[in-house]
Amino acid sequence: MKSKTFLSIIMLILLALFSYSSGQNTGSENIVLEGGRMGKVSFPHHIHQNILGDCNYCHNLFPKASNSIKKLKAEGKLKKKEIMNYCRDCHQSKEKNKEKAGPTSCKECHHK
Ligand code: HEC
Ligand code: HEC
Ligand code: HEC
Numbered sequence: 001m002k003s004k005t006f007l008s009i010i011m012l013i014l015l016a017l018f019s020y021s022s023g024q025n026t027g028s029e030n031i032v033l034e035g036g037r038m039g040k041v042s043f044p045h046h047i048h049q050n051i052l053g054d055c056n057y058c059h060n061l062f063p064k065a066s067n068s069i070k071k072l073k074a075e076g077k078l079k080k081k082e083i084m085n086y087c088r089d090c091h092q093s094k095e096k097n098k099e100k101a102g103p104t105s106c107k108e109c110h111h112k
Helices: 002-021 045-052 068-074 082-096
Strands: 030-033 040-044
Touching (some): 040 045
Antiparallel strands (some): 030 040
């Protein structure tokens, strides 16, 4: 009995060390966001993490949880299209500076 308890403690410590060293949860590679009457928006999450290098570009505006944008919109803490404008502004300014950029027109982002 005692050695079993000891063993489980060791296992717990190993598990804790493993989760610590494997770093933070970077979420899904690709996310489909709700885009109202214009249709859904596919968002390549990990491409953005790699190219921007800082989670806070977005997660200063909404938490690292799925459907957090929808939730904040429903609570009136984010305006409709507020995040959309934020996405598009970044793409537009990159395009202006002739850097790699994402889509800027409605139909490039929204789909069925
Ligand atoms: C360019 C914007 C952007 C950046 C940068 C970004 N995220 Fe996200 N993240 C999102 C969006 C959009 C969602 C989905 C929110 C929703 O469903 O309402 C999300 C959701 C998540 C989730 C919830 C699980 C999921 O996949 O839906 C986690 C965890 C997460 N992000 C972690 C991170 C981490 C860690 C970083 C930095 C390494 C990061 N994100 C950088 C936009 C971004
Ligand atoms: C860079 C990608 C992108 C572009 C370009 C874009 N959208 Fe969006 N749109 C989104 C995202 C992401 C959301 C959901 C988040 C939000 O509401 O801020 C959204 C939300 C919406 C909504 C729903 C708002 C609500 O809550 O009712 C409508 C309507 C919409 N977009 C219309 C348009 C129209 C019209 C255009 C072109 C003039 C356009 N979008 C261009 C990404 C985009
Ligand atoms: C701070 C800048 C920034 C923000 C914010 C941002 N993006 Fe982007 N996005 C980029 C850049 C840079 C690229 C080009 C990546 C590449 O080509 O490697 C890109 C590319 C994309 C692409 C095309 C990916 C591909 O495979 O070609 C889509 C779709 C996209 N973004 C959607 C969004 C949506 C939706 C949001 C908001 C939730 C968003 N982006 C927020 C900078 C941004």
